[in-house]
Amino acid sequence: MGNLRNVHALRISRNLCSYCGACILACPLKALELDDEHCKPSFHSHICVNCGLCVEVCPTFKEFECVELRAAYAARTLIPEVASRAQDGGFTTSLLIAALEEGTVEAALVVSSSSEIPLLPHPILASSRREVIGAAGSKYAYTPILSLLEEACSCYDAVALVGLPCHLRALRLLSSLLPKYAECVKLAIGLFCYENFTRDALRVVGELIGADLDSIVRVSIRGRWVEVETKARSGRVPLESLEPYTRPVCLACSDYLACLSDVSVGGTGSSQGWSTVLVWSERGMKAIEACLKRGYIELRTLSKESLNRVYRVGRLKRARAERYLRGI
Ligand code: SF4
Ligand code: SF4
Ligand code: SF4
Incomplete structure (x- = not known):
């Protein structure tokens, strides 16, 4: 075997890392640790035995084919306390609440906020309606949610996971390489x-x-703008002003739709106050039916034009990745 630990260290040092947490979870010797300040694993090379697991579970540069889309909807929550907190239509939070109440899952791996700064991401295992609602809303920052899978699978038989496409690619890799860390995920x-x-x-x-960090309560990316709400007012900044804070790993990533999930969700393709929902599995369909039966969501079939808008963004992302990869 070549020097795989160097491959991994290089990937991290060149910011080809989305801080998904999979390698931290997989390393049998705990040679990789969380480092939230730098948003990447810290590597203790003196402990490493060059087993290569960290490279194998890493989603960077790994691609999977999408399965056929089963259904596409526009959805919004009918739970008032979710509507007041959630991003877009509050669909994800409503689906999680229904799955917890149905007993399909016992807890959910979600990204909550730090107690001091509302939008600083903090992955948690939420096992109550209150915790799930507390984690509602998007946090646009690299978050190592998969590092919690060991705890999740040792405490529970069935959990939900809410993640980005790179988290789901890593989950797919884990399910064949280290199934004990993935088998408890019953809803992705x-x-x-x-x-x-x-x-x-x-x-x-x-x-x-011109706002303090701890006064920002919501950030939404809409088209080319980052819309910001503070406790007192709202404002917006051009998305391009954040370019220096994204990483090459995202420029090399062609995965927009999160089609390795059971259900994927986003604001693209729907009007404000609604979520676009793509269903990729029978499990996803059943979770939506249960949520609908409880009266937690309103659901409409997504129009062809709206679905095309979602696919168009997916194609733009793929083209950007191809350009980036040709250039390195
Ligand atoms: S090569 Fe193996 S021991 Fe070394 S950091 Fe990676 S997973 Fe850990
Ligand atoms: S992307 Fe995930 S698996 Fe790859 S190096 Fe970063 S934290 Fe580790
Ligand atoms: S663009 Fe890709 S690598 Fe970057 S955070 Fe999103 S899914 Fe992960």
Whole structure:
């Protein structure tokens, strides 16, 4: 075997890492550790035995074919406390609440916020309606949610996972390489993702609109703008001002739709207050039916034009990745 640990260290040092947490979970010797400040694993090379597992579970440069889409909807929550907190239509939060109440899952791996700064991401295992609602809303920062899978699978038989396309690719790799860390995931919800950012991006957004970091309560990316709500007012900054805070790993990533999930969700293709929902599996369809039966969501078939808008963004992302990969 070649020097795989160097491959991995290079990937991390060149920012070809989305801080998904899979390698931290997989390393049998704990040679990789969380490092939230730098949004990448810290590597203790003196412990490493060059087994290569970290390279094998890493989603960077790994591609999978999408299965056929089963259904596409526009959805919005009918739960008032979700509507007041959630991003877009609040679909993901409603689906998780229904899955918890149905007993399909016992807990959900979600990204919540740090207690001091509302939008600083903090992955948690949420096992109650209150915790799930507390984690509602997008946090645009690299988050190592998969590092919690060991705890999730040792505490519960069935969990939901809400993740980005790279998290879902890593989950797929884990399910064949280290199934004990993936088999408890009974519902995988994907989020559309064009790019993500380091934690500094949030600070910069605050500076650009003249707001303290801890006063920002919601950030939404809409087209070419980052819309920001603080406790007192709202503002927006051009998305391009955050370019320095995205990573090459996102430029090399061609996966927008999160089609390795059971259900994927995003704002693209739907009007404000609604979520676009793509269903990729029978499991996803059943979760939606249960949510609908409980009266937690309103659902409409997504129009062809709206679905085309989603696919168009997916094609743009793929073309960007091809250009980037040709250039390196
Ligand atoms: S090569 Fe093996 S021991 Fe070394 S960091 Fe990767 S997973 Fe850990
Ligand atoms: S993308 Fe994930 S698996 Fe790859 S190096 Fe980063 S944290 Fe590790
Ligand atoms: S663009 Fe790709 S690598 Fe970057 S955060 Fe999104 S899914 Fe992960």
